[in-house]
Amino acid sequence: xxxxxxxxxxxxxxxEAFLTINCxxxxxxxxxxxxYVQYPGEGLQLLLKATKxxxxxxxxxxxATYRKETTSFHLEKGSVQVSDSAVYFCxxxxxxxxxxxxxxxxxxSVLP
Amino acid sequence: xxxxxQNPRHKxxxxxxxxxxxxxxxxxxxxxxxxxxxLGQGPEFLTYFQNEAQLEKSRLLSDRFSAERPKGxxxxxxxxxxxxxxxxxxxxxxxxSRGPxxxxxxxxxxxxxLVL
Numbered sequence: 625x626x627x628x629x630x631x632x633x634x635x636x637x638x639x640e641a642f643l644t645i646n647c648x649x650x651x652x653x654x655x656x657x658x659x660y661v662q663y664p665g666e667g668l669q670l671l672l673k674a675t676k677x678x679x680x681x682x683x684x685x686x687x688a689t690y691r692k693e694t695t696s697f698h699l700e701k702g703s704v705q706v707s708d709s710a711v712y713f714c715x716x717x718x719x720x721x722x723x724x725x726x727x728x729x730x731x732x733s734v735l736p
Numbered sequence: 737x738x739x740x741x742q743n744p745r746h747k748x749x750x751x752x753x754x755x756x757x758x759x760x761x762x763x764x765x766x767x768x769x770x771x772x773x774x775l776g777q778g779p780e781f782l783t784y785f786q787n788e789a790q791l792e793k794s795r796l797l798s799d800r801f802s803a804e805r806p807k808g809x810x811x812x813x814x815x816x817x818x819x820x821x822x823x824x825x826x827x828x829x830x831x832x833s834r835g836p837x838x839x840x841x842x843x844x845x846x847x848x849x850l851v852l
Contacts, residue, residue, distance in 0.1 A: 667842075667846065668779070668843040669843070670841070715778070722792065723781040725781070
């Protein structure tokens with residue numbers, strides 16, 4: 625079946641630190657991969673996506689590269705800010721079922 | 737673009753009661769999704785509509801759950817004879833789908849249900 629695994633949180637960093645949140649997936653075929661972010665009190669928002677192997681998604685300083693050989697889509701940012709504090713969800717798109725499979729989420733707290 | 741809205745934002749009910757949630761998608765979006773999210777977990781797919789047709793239902797959607805999208809615009813999710821295990825955040829999302837490939841879903845803020 626399809627599943628997404630993320631590193632457990634919470635992750636606590638100081639401002640300007642480097643961020644990595646690991647994400648690996650199990651899927652049939654070659655799904656599209658996404659990162660969604662949920663800020664406190666708000667709905668999930670698309671952060672970035674990649675639709676095929678070796679694609680790199682990027683947005684707001686965040687990046688993730690679709691690695692088929694390791695079935696991974698790790699999220700990175702070179703210098704985090706306090707405003708990046710949120711919960712980050714990795715997800716894959718089931719094209720034959722037409723819906724998302726989400727990971728459990730990783731809470732990030734960035735301290736000033 | 738007013739975004740996806742959900743009402744109510746919070747609902748407290750007693751076990752055995754029926755509850756109904758409403759979702760208003762972005763106006764031109766043809767797809768509408770319902771998800772359930774429990775504490776510390778990611779959203780789990782429940783069902784989705786393309787216009788007014790309900791095209792897929794998850795095994796999570798027991799026969800106590802029913803969803804409608806009567807005119808292809810807003811949708812309602814009803815839970816009958818609520819149980820404590822139904823306590824969760826219920827999320828709605830909408831998208832404009834032009835084919836079978838991935839699409840950007842826009843999520844509402846959710847309705848948090850607590851069953852006592």
